[in-house]
Amino acid sequence: MALSVESARPRHADAGEEGQGAAASAFLAPATFIVALMLIAPLVLLARFSVNRFDPTELMIDAVTPANFVRFFTDPFYVQVMRVTVSVAVMSTALCLLFGLPIAYRLARTQSRRKSMLMLLIILPLFVGSTVRTVGWMILFAHGGMVDVIAERWLGAHVDLMYTTTAVVAGIVSINLPFVILTLQSVFEGIDARLEEAARGLGAAPGRAFRRIVWPLALPGVMIAGILCFILAMNAYATPYLLGGPRFQMMAPLIYYEFGSNNNWPFAAALAFILMGTTLLLTTLSNTLVPRRYRG
Amino acid sequence: MHDDPTEPGPTARATLRRRTLFASAAILAAPAILGRAARAAGGQIVVGTWAGDYGNLLKANVEDPILVPKGYEVIQDAGDEPPRIAKMIAQKRLPHGTVDVACVQAVAAYQLNALELLEKLDESKVPNLKNVRAELRTDYFAPHIWSPQVLIYNPDRVPNPPTSFGDLLDPKYKGKIGFPDVNAFYVMMAAALYGSGNASDFDKAKELAVKLNAQNPHLYPSTDQAGPPFKTGEIDVGVMWLARVNMWQNAGIPVKASFPKEGCILYVSGMVVPKNAPNKEGAFAYLDAMLEPSAQQRFAERMGYLPTVTNAPLTGKVGEQLALPDPPPKLVVPDFAYTSKVMADIQEWWKKTTAHD
Numbered sequence: 001m002a003l004s005v006e007s008a009r010p011r012h013a014d015a016g017e018e019g020q021g022a023a024a025s026a027f028l029a030p031a032t033f034i035v036a037l038m039l040i041a042p043l044v045l046l047a048r049f050s051v052n053r054f055d056p057t058e059l060m061i062d063a064v065t066p067a068n069f070v071r072f073f074t075d076p077f078y079v080q081v082m083r084v085t086v087s088v089a090v091m092s093t094a095l096c097l098l099f100g101l102p103i104a105y106r107l108a109r110t111q112s113r114r115k116s117m118l119m120l121l122i123i124l125p126l127f128v129g130s131t132v133r134t135v136g137w138m139i140l141f142a143h144g145g146m147v148d149v150i151a152e153r154w155l156g157a158h159v160d161l162m163y164t165t166t167a168v169v170a171g172i173v174s175i176n177l178p179f180v181i182l183t184l185q186s187v188f189e190g191i192d193a194r195l196e197e198a199a200r201g202l203g204a205a206p207g208r209a210f211r212r213i214v215w216p217l218a219l220p221g222v223m224i225a226g227i228l229c230f231i232l233a234m235n236a237y238a239t240p241y242l243l244g245g246p247r248f249q250m251m252a253p254l255i256y257y258e259f260g261s262n263n264n265w266p267f268a269a270a271l272a273f274i275l276m277g278t279t280l281l282l283t284t285l286s287n288t289l290v291p292r293r294y295r296g
Numbered sequence: 297m298h299d300d301p302t303e304p305g306p307t308a309r310a311t312l313r314r315r316t317l318f319a320s321a322a323i324l325a326a327p328a329i330l331g332r333a334a335r336a337a338g339g340q341i342v343v344g345t346w347a348g349d350y351g352n353l354l355k356a357n358v359e360d361p362i363l364v365p366k367g368y369e370v371i372q373d374a375g376d377e378p379p380r381i382a383k384m385i386a387q388k389r390l391p392h393g394t395v396d397v398a399c400v401q402a403v404a405a406y407q408l409n410a411l412e413l414l415e416k417l418d419e420s421k422v423p424n425l426k427n428v429r430a431e432l433r434t435d436y437f438a439p440h441i442w443s444p445q446v447l448i449y450n451p452d453r454v455p456n457p458p459t460s461f462g463d464l465l466d467p468k469y470k471g472k473i474g475f476p477d478v479n480a481f482y483v484m485m486a487a488a489l490y491g492s493g494n495a496s497d498f499d500k501a502k503e504l505a506v507k508l509n510a511q512n513p514h515l516y517p518s519t520d521q522a523g524p525p526f527k528t529g530e531i532d533v534g535v536m537w538l539a540r541v542n543m544w545q546n547a548g549i550p551v552k553a554s555f556p557k558e559g560c561i562l563y564v565s566g567m568v569v570p571k572n573a574p575n576k577e578g579a580f581a582y583l584d585a586m587l588e589p590s591a592q593q594r595f596a597e598r599m600g601y602l603p604t605v606t607n608a609p610l611t612g613k614v615g616e617q618l619a620l621p622d623p624p625p626k627l628v629v630p631d632f633a634y635t636s637k638v639m640a641d642i643q644e645w646w647k648k649t650t651a652h653d
Contacts, residue, residue, distance in 0.1 A: 144528035246477030246515040260378030
């Protein structure tokens with residue numbers, strides 16, 4: 001893929017190394033085969049389900065019909081659900097990058113002895129399950145919760161953040177931010193600090209040195225961090241379900257609802273494919289945001 | 297192999313370790329293997345049930361005191377209802393499924409029966425079925441618990457309690473109504489019952505649901521989340537099961553129940569036996585144990601649901617809390633044959649009607 005940060009390929013591979021390469025491939029083959037099988041077989045099954053028909057009493061009936069896909073694209077409600085999903089994912093990604101970039105850069109360049117402790121602090125939230133963290137947000141945002149009580153005391157007005165887009169975006173950002181920071185931190189670590197020093201030595205101000213030297217080198221890595229965050233946000237389930245509430249619709253809770261509560265497996269399978277397709281398409285398109293000369 | 301056993305080489309050591317491992321594994325597994333043989337008299341019963349209180353109460357009042365002494369080994373497959381149903385449908389073609397007893401709501405039982413997945417039940421297989429309330433009996437489903445739908449309110453802030461679904465449409469309750477979104481279908485049935493006297497009249501229900509939605513009700517993702525807002529003052533009135541009202545009262549939430557004069561929709565939950573259950577005899581024994589008066593009374597005490605059998609009278613505080621008013625309200629068992637056909641469409645309609653723009 002064009003976005004890989006660095007591909008270290010030996011230039012002069014002799015016969016011995018090639019033999020070792022073949023042996024390594026042979027070792028990798030069974031695992032690759034199993035992973036491919038476990039990934040492709042369910043996808044094929046899902047594809048088959050998605051063209052079946054649904055009946056409330058018979059449930060899934062064998063058929064080959066595009067009806068489920070047509071239903072999605074012709075019903076403004078479902079198209080709107082996708083629009084909300086994409087906009088929440090884009091907002092969360094933008095905020096994660098905005099908050100993550102300075103922290104990751106500072107962390108990568110710090111010489112402090114407390115660096116490992118700072119790293120631990122960033123990883124620490126990952127030790128708590130995402131649902132538990134979401135419950136924490138619920139306590140903060142609920143009517144009579146901390147935010148509400150503070151707002152009432154200081155502003156004299158109720159602030160109900162529960163079941164709003166703001167709550168969902170805040171929840172997703174809190175879950176994705178450590179992933180973004182860790183990815184970006186390793187990207188910045190990989191950029192030789194001496195390049196910046198050289199730029200400054202040649203008279204560039206710190207801002208300019210970052211913009212002209214660090215940023216172009218970091219861009220492919222920043223894209224990977226962004227894509228990681230975007231994919232996680234597109235597929236978020238617990239956060240939109242618990243913090244968004246029943247009136248807030250995103251794709252992953254909708255898929256589970258169609259699969260679980262309605263037992264409409266064909267439509268749920270079609271929705272899953274549409275979500276996967278949209279994510280893939282947008283991820284591929286985002287690649288074009290990086291100028292060709294900066295791609296890895 | 298090395299000849300000197302006191303100094304084993306790497307291979308011998310590995311073999312030894314493997315032998316020790318096998319031996320230890322055999323010793324560790326022995327009680328399980330022997331135990332299984334010892335318990336084979338009753339056999340193993342796998343019960344697909346909800347986790348939490350419901351599952352714990354089954355263990356404490358049905359499994360441990362009644363089934364275990366008879367030599368049964370019971371394993372709970374705990375989880376939510378939708379995956380349980382999905383699993384049963386997916387296992388339709390298998391000669392042996394993975395559960396012997398599945399706990400489901402009455403409407404789901406109807407759907408599973410329509411798919412011809414369920415074993416027929418009668419008194420020859422489950423003797424205690426003879427005590428089941430007549431209005432709850434079917435030949436494919438053993439009802440376990442039931443509760444009427446009531447209007448719930450906070451008596452501190454609502455001095456004149458609502459007496460019908462129509463009262464919720466009063467502008468004074470705007471923004472102060474709340475119920476779990478998962479109950480929306482039942483709330484629509486309550487609307488239909490109020491609007492036309494027929495709980496299956498969904499045209500009328502839609503008309504009233506639009507009016508109810510204009511009142512800006514709070515919808516909660518789960519039933520548990522609909523209780524605390526009565527305490528914080530977020531909501532004052534709602535539609536709920538009587539069982540939950542009692543459970544919340546016991547938890548210190550200031551709520552009371554009011555029986556709607558047009559009648560109450562019934563929530564019925566129980567158990568079914570899949571046709572491909574590996575241990576059908578065990579499954580029937582489980583159903584029979586669940587219908588025992590002692591087990592039924594404990595569920596009423598702990599969860600506030602009413603017994604489905606007529607030979608389990610309730611006394612004391614729980615008897616008072618769960619007493620139906622005199623004269624008794626009209627109790628309406630939903631028409632499952634019809635509701636199971638329209639449920640998906642109605643729920644989709646509700647989702648679209650209540651979604652944020």
